[in-house]
Amino acid sequence: GNSVTQMxxxxxxxxxxxxxxxxxxxxxxxxxxxxxxxxxxxxxQLLLKATKADDKGSNKGFEATYxxxxxxxxxxxxxxxxxxxxxxxxALRGSGxxxxxxxxxxxxxxxxx
Amino acid sequence: SAVIxxxxxxxxxxxxxxxxxxxxxxxxxxxMFWYRQQPGQSLTLIATANQGSEATYESGFVIDKxxxxxxxxxxxxxxxxxxxxxxxxxxxxSGSLQGYTGELFFGEGSRLTVL
Numbered sequence: 001g002n003s004v005t006q007m008x009x010x011x012x013x014x015x016x017x018x019x020x021x022x023x024x025x026x027x028x029x030x031x032x033x034x035x036x037x038x039x040x041x042x043x044x045q046l047l048l049k050a051t052k053a054d055d056k057g058s059n060k061g062f063e064a065t066y067x068x069x070x071x072x073x074x075x076x077x078x079x080x081x082x083x084x085x086x087x088x089x090x091a092l093r094g095s096g097x098x099x100x101x102x103x104x105x106x107x108x109x110x111x112x113x
Numbered sequence: 114s115a116v117i118x119x120x121x122x123x124x125x126x127x128x129x130x131x132x133x134x135x136x137x138x139x140x141x142x143x144x145m146f147w148y149r150q151q152p153g154q155s156l157t158l159i160a161t162a163n164q165g166s167e168a169t170y171e172s173g174f175v176i177d178k179x180x181x182x183x184x185x186x187x188x189x190x191x192x193x194x195x196x197x198x199x200x201x202x203x204x205x206x207s208g209s210l211q212g213y214t215g216e217l218f219f220g221e222g223s224r225l226t227v228l
Contacts, residue, residue, distance in 0.1 A: 032216075036219075043221040044156070044205070045215070046114075046216060046218070081169075089155065091154070092215075093215025103155045105155045107152075
């Protein structure tokens with residue numbers, strides 16, 4: 001079945017550091033891929049998405065590229081801020097009709113001044 | 114995007130009681146879903162809320178424990194019945210827009226603590 005694997009956290013960085021959170025997936029066909037962010041005490045917000053191979057999703061300085069050859073969708077940001085401290089979830093929706101959204105375990109990011 | 118609001122935002126309940134969570138979405142939302150997020154864990158889909166009919170439950174979730182209603186397009190309730198401490202979680206309502214492409218919008222969640 002479909003699954004998502006994320007790097008374990010927590011990830012602790014200093015402000016302005018480069019961020020990478022790894023995400024790999026297992027799915028048949030051509031899934032759609034998503035990154036969600038959950039700030040402390042809040043619900044999930046969609047951060048970015050990609051619906052086909054080689055697509056790059058981007059938002060708020062974050063980027064992720066859909067790599068079918070490596071089944072990956074790693075999240076990157078060139079210079080993190082304290083306000084980026086949150087939990088980040090990678091997710092996928094399988095192809096072919098209605099399929100539920102499957103989430104990875106989440107990666108907690110803490111950014112210090 | 115879509116506006117999704119839930120209440121209560123948090124509650125503390127006694128073992129053996131029930132809690133009903135309400136979710137209101139705006140008119141753009143077509144499909145509604147309920148998720149559970151156990152402490153420190155990822156999200157698990159409980160069920161799809163179907164308008165005017167029984168919800169579609171995922172494996173491991175049953176109607177007796179998690180009755181769900183969706184009397185109209187923009188409103189749904191999730192009840193967590195016969196509470197035990199293991200039910201302490203955040204319960205999240207979510208919705209998708211017309212032409213479902215997998216992208217979901219979430220409410221702020223309802224944090225339940227069972228004593």
